[in-house]
Amino acid sequence: MLKVRYFRFKTAGGITALKRAVNRLDHRSPVVVTRLEDADIVFTHTVSREVQVIEALPDGEEVVKSYPSIERRLIRAFMRDDNVFFSIVDPPRSGRAMLDALSVLLPDVQFFLEPLEISLPLITAHTKNFSSARLVSAKVRDFQVTTSSVGRLEVTSKEGLPEEIAPFLEGKFYRLDSVAYEVTHDFTRGLITYSSNGTVRVSGPLVDVAFPSFESVLR
Numbered sequence: 001m002l003k004v005r006y007f008r009f010k011t012a013g014g015i016t017a018l019k020r021a022v023n024r025l026d027h028r029s030p031v032v033v034t035r036l037e038d039a040d041i042v043f044t045h046t047v048s049r050e051v052q053v054i055e056a057l058p059d060g061e062e063v064v065k066s067y068p069s070i071e072r073r074l075i076r077a078f079m080r081d082d083n084v085f086f087s088i089v090d091p092p093r094s095g096r097a098m099l100d101a102l103s104v105l106l107p108d109v110q111f112f113l114e115p116l117e118i119s120l121p122l123i124t125a126h127t128k129n130f131s132s133a134r135l136v137s138a139k140v141r142d143f144q145v146t147t148s149s150v151g152r153l154e155v156t157s158k159e160g161l162p163e164e165i166a167p168f169l170e171g172k173f174y175r176l177d178s179v180a181y182e183v184t185h186d187f188t189r190g191l192i193t194y195s196s197n198g199t200v201r202v203s204g205p206l207v208d209v210a211f212p213s214f215e216s217v218l219r
Helices: 014-023 096-105 120-127 204-216
Strands: 002-011 031-037 040-056 062-080 083-089 111-115 132-146 149-156 175-185 188-195 199-202
Touching: 002 014, 002 204, 014 031, 014 040, 014 062, 014 083, 014 096, 031 096, 040 096, 062 096, 062 204, 083 096, 096 111, 120 175, 120 188, 175 204, 188 204, 199 204
Parallel strands: none
Antiparallel strands: 002 083, 002 111, 002 199, 031 040, 040 062, 062 083, 132 149, 132 175, 175 188, 188 199
């Protein structure tokens, strides 16, 4: 399964400002561009760190040793309807990795970055690209249980879930943490999970189809 997190990005000059920044990079930069097109930039950001490990010696004494660690993130900037988006493959939980990369790429430029809001209309627009799509799992939160308490739950069904997810949620306010759809493309079946923090997870057989089709419906 491949995981990609999406962000909305705004800065003066848009994608043009990004291309200018890319052209100013030198060979010593931790940011390395692998593709540069009119509305599509792909680059890697490499971060070197020292990881400390406690090791036990044969006599029982414990010593702290440091080992080098290298993290390399694959990041892409692209345009849809004059809007700029970023995506990062296999992202960590926080958005720090994106901010670290952009601080190298745009050290003196003000910009706005926020996780993509994956709404139900966006999910519907994407799942229409498949031969079939069935909601099979949902994580919801902040629905009222009593006058002084709210709930969080996960609902799953191999047979598929109704639009309201569960009967007791119908007509009530709640927030979605994530939803998973079982989809079919031609004769290939797979799973797509959409998370509220802008992350999309796709099972292996559908990776080459699901991500391009998702990006095509972004606005």
